[in-house]
Every structure is written in C-alpha cells, then in structure tokens.
Amino acid sequence: xxxxxxxxxxxxxxxxxxxxxxxxxxxxxxxxxxxxxxxxxxxxxxxxxxxxxxxxxxxxxxxxxxxxxxxxxxxxxxxxxxxxxxxxxxxxxxxxxxxxxxxxxxxxxxxxxxxxxxxxxxxxxxxxxxxxxxxxx
Amino acid sequence: xxxxxxxxxxxxxxxxxxxxxxxxxxxxxxxxxxxxxxxxxxxxxxxxxxxxxxxxxxxxxxxxxxxxxxxxxxxxxxxxxxxxxxxxxxxxxxxxxxxxxxxxxxxxxxxxxxxxxxxxxxxxxxxxxxxxxxxxxxxxxxxxxxxxxxxxxxxxxxxxxxxxxxxxxxxxxxxxxxxxxxxxxxxxxxxxxxxxxxxxxxxxxxxxxxxxxxxxxxxxxxxxxxxxxxxxxxxxxxxxxxxxxxxxxxxxxxxxxxxxxxxxxxxxxxxxxxxxxxxxxxxxxxxxxxx
Numbered sequence: 001x002x003x004x005x006x007x008x009x010x011x012x013x014x015x016x017x018x019x020x021x022x023x024x025x026x027x028x029x030x031x032x033x034x035x036x037x038x039x040x041x042x043x044x045x046x047x048x049x050x051x052x053x054x055x056x057x058x059x060x061x062x063x064x065x066x067x068x069x070x071x072x073x074x075x076x077x078x079x080x081x082x083x084x085x086x087x088x089x090x091x092x093x094x095x096x097x098x099x100x101x102x103x104x105x106x107x108x109x110x111x112x113x114x115x116x117x118x119x120x121x122x123x124x125x126x127x128x129x130x131x132x133x134x135x136x137x
Numbered sequence: 138x139x140x141x142x143x144x145x146x147x148x149x150x151x152x153x154x155x156x157x158x159x160x161x162x163x164x165x166x167x168x169x170x171x172x173x174x175x176x177x178x179x180x181x182x183x184x185x186x187x188x189x190x191x192x193x194x195x196x197x198x199x200x201x202x203x204x205x206x207x208x209x210x211x212x213x214x215x216x217x218x219x220x221x222x223x224x225x226x227x228x229x230x231x232x233x234x235x236x237x238x239x240x241x242x243x244x245x246x247x248x249x250x251x252x253x254x255x256x257x258x259x260x261x262x263x264x265x266x267x268x269x270x271x272x273x274x275x276x277x278x279x280x281x282x283x284x285x286x287x288x289x290x291x292x293x294x295x296x297x298x299x300x301x302x303x304x305x306x307x308x309x310x311x312x313x314x315x316x317x318x319x320x321x322x323x324x325x326x327x328x329x330x331x332x333x334x335x336x337x338x339x340x341x342x343x344x345x346x347x348x349x350x351x352x353x354x355x356x357x358x359x360x361x362x363x364x365x366x367x368x369x370x371x372x373x374x375x376x377x378x379x380x381x382x383x384x385x386x387x388x389x390x391x392x393x394x395x396x397x398x399x400x401x402x403x404x405x406x407x408x409x410x411x412x413x414x415x416x417x418x419x420x421x422x423x424x425x426x427x428x
Contacts, residue, residue, distance in 0.1 A: 012287040029351060082363070
C-alpha cells in the first residue's frame with residue numbers, strides 16, 4: 001500500500017511519533033473515528049482511550065492517550081495528548097491506588113475543595129475504566 | 138611586610154573556592170545541555186497547539202469567543218507571573234527579571250492599573266518581597282529542582298484559570314528569561330490571558346474548512362486552558378535553560394577570576410619569601426663583616 005498519511009503524536013515533553021501510516025483509529029469524544037489518507041479536515045477532542053496505528057491491515061502501534069486533541073487535514077493527522085502510554089505499559093494498579101488516595105483526601109478535606117477532588121476522581125475513574133478496557137483488548 | 142603564613146592561607150582558600158566554582162560550572166554545563174534538550178523536545182507540542190488555536194481563533198474572531206480568548210473587556214487588573222530561579226549564584230539572572238518586573242509594575246501603576254504578582258522561584262520572591270510584598274499573591278518554590286514536569290505547569294495553569302474565573306485579573310503575563318545562548322538571556326514578557334494569536338494567521342491555508350467535533354466552542358473551552366499550561370510549561374523550560382546558562386557563564390568567570398587572584402597572590406608570596414631570604418643574608422653578611 002503506497003497511499004499513506006502523516007501521523008504525528010505529540011506530548012508536552014516530546015514528539016512521540018511521526019511517521020507515514022495507512023490508517024489511524026482515534027478515540028474522539030463522540031466515538032472512535034478512523035483517519036485514512038485525504039480525510040477531510042477536522043478538529044476533535046479526544047476521550048481517554050487507545051490510538052491504533054495501522055500499516056496495511058496490521059496494527060503496528062497501540063497507544064493510550066489522556067486529555068488529547070486531534071487535528072486532521074488531508075495530508076496529516078496530528079494528535080496532541082497530555083499523557084501518552086504504550087498499551088503494554090499501562091499500570092492499572094498504580095492508577096487505582098492513586099485514585100484511592102485522592103478519595104481519602106476528599107473524605108478528609110473541606111466541602112469546597114472536596115467538590116473539586118471529587119470531580120477529579122470521576123475523571124480518573126473514567127480513565128481507569130478506559131485503561132482496563134484497553135488492556136483487555 | 139605581609140606575613141608569609143597569611144599569604145599561604147589566602148592562596149589555599151582561593152584555591153578551594155576555585156575548585157568549587159569550576160565544579161559548579163561543570164554541573165551547570167551538564168544541566169544546561171539537558172534543559173536545552175528538554176526545551177527542544179517540547180517545542181513541537183506548543184507549535185501544534187498554536188496552529189490549532191490559530192485555526193479556531195480565526196473562525197471565532199467575529200463571534201467574540203470565550204473570555205480566555207477575547208478578554209474580559211476591561212484592562213484594569215494585571216497579574217504578572219514572575220519566573221526566577223530557586224537558587225542564586227547565577228550572575229544577573231534573577232536580578233534582571235526582578236528589575237524588569239519592578240519597571241513594569243511602576244509603568245502599570247502610573248497608568249492607574251492594579252497589579253498583582255505570582256512568583257515562581259524562590260529568589261525572585263525574596264527580592265520582590267522587599268518593596269512589593271503587598272502585591273504578591275503567592276510564591277511557588279521547588280518547581281525548577283530536577284527536571285520540569287508538565288504537571289507542575291498545569292497546576293499553575295489551573296490556578297491562573299481559577300483566579301481568572303473569580304475575576305481577580307483581566308490580563309495575565311509571564312515574565313521570564315528567554316534562552317538565547319549560554320551568554321545571553323533575554324527578559325521576555327509574554328501575555329497568556331487573553332490568548333494572543335497574532336502572527337499566526339497564515340499557518341493554515343484551509344482555515345474555516347475544518348469540521349468540528351463536538352463543536353468549536355467546546356473544543357476551544359478545552360483547548361484554551363490547555364494552551365495556558367503549555368505556554369507556562371515552555372516558559373519554565375526556557376527559564377531553566379537560561380538559568381543554567383547564566384550560572385555556567387557566571388561560574389566560568391568566577392573560576393577565571395580566582396585563577397588571576399591565585400597568580401597575583403603567588404607572585405606576592407614568592408617576592409616576600411625572596412625578600413626575607415635577602416634580608417637574612419644581609420644580616421648574616423653584615424654580622425660577619427662587623428667582626
């Protein structure tokens with residue numbers, strides 16, 4: 001397959017990946033979407049989930065992203081993500097423990113700040129669910 | 138005539154100072170390299186973030202857009218985020234930022250604006266506390282120890298946005314040192330709220346051709362706070378690279394000064410020793426002649 005699109009995955013720390021691929025599947029907030037070469041231009045926010053990079057029919061890379069955006073144009077697909085974890089390195093136990101600690105904190109702190117922490121916990125639980133989901137696939 | 142022993146003690150002490158400064162120079166050089174690499178690697182993210190914002194802002198400009206982009210409408214309350222180092226011994230690094238900050242405060246106050254400060258880094262806070270302690274809302278320390286993490290920047294970002302939403306300021310700028318080279322750092326003021334997107338208009342030829350998911354406003358609402366953190370993050374990285382560069386240069390010249398001083402002291406030491414010997418010889422000779 002000669003037809004490729006440039007896929008870039010960028011985290012705040014560095015350019016994680018930049019290569020020509022035949023397709024990427026990106027977890028948009030309104031559902032997964034696949035990007036093929038000459039996809040029409042779009043901007044989307046991302047839900048926590050897995051990006052699958054395809055070369056031909058094979059998945060070459062699977063990466064878990066948190067807090068991301070995708071910019072798609074006809075010749076490239078750029079994903080900005082605050083955190084990028086290769087699927088095989090996902091550590092759900094550690095994440096779960098951190099969330100537990102936050103819950104502890106929430107139960108101890110005053111109502112005002114507890115509200116914020118609770119929101120944070122909700123977010124984290126969504127991420128955790130997505131992580132577990134990603135691991136089982 | 139100077140005492141020989143005193144001279145020896147001085148020489149020794151200058152020598153050990155020189156050892157320390159040259160070690161600090163080496164450490165700073167290594168840290169500088171790492172900081173530069175980190176800054177280099179972080180650049181793609183902020184570039185692409187700018188590109189997205191520019192694409193969106195181009196579209197939103199006629200509608201007005203959220204306050205983070207369009208501003209609150211007034212320009213009365215200013216917040217300056219002053220970034221300095223946690224440690225000294227880096228030449229004029231900290232004081233040049235503090236000087237620029239003082240100048241800016243004076244300028245804003247003259248125009249009848251109210252100014253608040255948020256200090257990042259211990260040294261700047263220490264210096265500003267002397268004459269502007271009532272303006273400082275908070276001082277954060279310890280961020281620049283070790284490698285800079287994005288989480289630290291996004292904490293500051295979250296805090297700024299909270300303050301912005303509580304209507305504590307209208308305009309927020311960062312003051313930091315932009316890294317030019319190990320010798321030169323440029324004090325830079327960069328406005329982050331409301332976001333400035335000038336000069337980014339020609340990056341995407343297809344502005345307006347984007348589809349949005351979910352929609353422009355929601356994307357912007359998520360993107361803008363993220364952009365604040367990103368700008369803080371890259372400023373922190375630049376600042377750290379500048380700090381190590383400034384320290385390296387300062388320690389280099391300190392080492393050289395110590396070397397000059399040792400040379401001078403050694404010369405005096407040898408001369409004095411020679412003089413003592415000559416004196417003693419004269420005493421012996423004249424003693425022998427007197428017999």
